Amino acid sequence: MTIEVEGLTKQYGDKHAVRDVSFTVQPGKVTGFLGPNGAGKSTTMRSVVGLDRPTSGRALIDGSEYRAFAAPLREVGALLDAKAARRSRTALNYLTSIAATHRIPRSRVTEVLEATGLSSVARKKVGGFSLGMGQRLGIAAALLGDPGTLILDEPVNGLDPEGVTWVRELLARLASEGRTVFLSSHLLSELALIADHVIIIGRGEIIADSPLSSLTDQGGSRVRVRTPDARTLTHRLTTTGVTVASNEPGLLEVEGLTAEQIARAAHEAGVLLTELTPLRQTLEEAYNHLTRDSVEYASA
Numbered sequence: 001m002t003i004e005v006e007g008l009t010k011q012y013g014d015k016h017a018v019r020d021v022s023f024t025v026q027p028g029k030v031t032g033f034l035g036p037n038g039a040g041k042s043t044t045m046r047s048v049v050g051l052d053r054p055t056s057g058r059a060l061i062d063g064s065e066y067r068a069f070a071a072p073l074r075e076v077g078a079l080l081d082a083k084a085a086r087r088s089r090t091a092l093n094y095l096t097s098i099a100a101t102h103r104i105p106r107s108r109v110t111e112v113l114e115a116t117g118l119s120s121v122a123r124k125k126v127g128g129f130s131l132g133m134g135q136r137l138g139i140a141a142a143l144l145g146d147p148g149t150l151i152l153d154e155p156v157n158g159l160d161p162e163g164v165t166w167v168r169e170l171l172a173r174l175a176s177e178g179r180t181v182f183l184s185s186h187l188l189s190e191l192a193l194i195a196d197h198v199i200i201i202g203r204g205e206i207i208a209d210s211p212l213s214s215l216t217d218q219g220g221s222r223v224r225v226r227t228p229d230a231r232t233l234t235h236r237l238t239t240t241g242v243t244v245a246s247n248e249p250g251l252l253e254v255e256g257l258t259a260e261q262i263a264r265a266a267h268e269a270g271v272l273l274t275e276l277t278p279l280r281q282t283l284e285e286a287y288n289h290l291t292r293d294s295v296e297y298a299s300a
């Protein structure tokens with residue numbers, strides 16, 4: 001299923017939460033949705049599932065609005081508020097009641113409790129759950145209808161390392177089955193491991209929409225070089241347009257030359273290289289660069 005957001009605008013008074021936002025989320029991939037605090041991620045995701053009514057524009061899932069689906073949980077699983085379950089309910093009770101609204105069999109409830117690691121606490125009250133357990137319950141609810149589209153706001157928030165790995169593998173599997181996986185996260189290094197495609201929003205407007213690899217490919221060529229003869233090599237490499245930096249004896253970071261050009265120069269100078277690694281920009285570096293003008297709530 002394809003998620004299409006077209007010209008979405010949501011205003012609160014004279015403040016735009018999102019302004020004329022358009023993008024498409026493709027099936028068979030994990031798409032990450034990033035942006036600074038207050039950028040409009042939740043507003044956009046909530047609009048897709050009809051929890052927020054846009055001021056203008058629309059969001060469609062396979063050509064239909066969410067509210068047009070007869071059995072929405074079988075089409076779209078969403079985690080938008082991990083505290084959605086009432087505190088006095090048990091996990092089992094909460095999931096069973098959702099299942100009942102969609103004629104989802106009880107066996108599926110058992111299945112998702114098992115898949116999310118909650119079987120042993122299924123009869124415990126949700127009010128006593130830790131942040132991570134609440135998060136697992138929210139994911140269990142999203143998976144209940146075995147939907148073709150998953151929309152998850154901060155799914156790894158509060159999860160322990162085992163939980164984070166589990167979510168990463170789960171999302172990769174769901175995408176490989178041809179499902180549409182759309183998630184927001186502030187954990188950029190984690191997202192870099194999960195996402196195939198990245199959409200970045202800043203101050204309510206889309207500022208990047210591209211494959212993860214092309215985001216991390218940008219930003220100049222840097223190469224890490226390790227050599228016992230750093231001084232000779234530095235001397236040899238330094239010309240106009242090339243910078244050679246060193247924070248550690250025997251280790252250089254060269255900008256402005258390809259790895260091959262460095263290897264040739266070293267060969268000609270009779271310098272031994274013990275490492276030659278082209279460096280890519282991290283997602284975090286790309287993100288910081290793209291959002292530096294869009295951060296509303298920055299730390300001092």
Ligand SMILES: Nc1ncnc2c1ncn2[C@@H]1O[C@H](COP(=O)(O)OP(=O)(O)OP(=O)(O)O)[C@@H](O)[C@H]1O
Nearest residue numbers: 012016017018035036037038039040041042043044
């Ligand atoms: N119910 C509301 N009433 C007034 N303003 C709102 C409301 N909901 C959201 N906003 C505003 O809209 C903007 C976008 O909020 P949104 O929650 O979508 O951002 P976000 O990207 O999800 O942020 P975060 O990363 O902090 O979760 C913010 O400035 C927020 O204050």
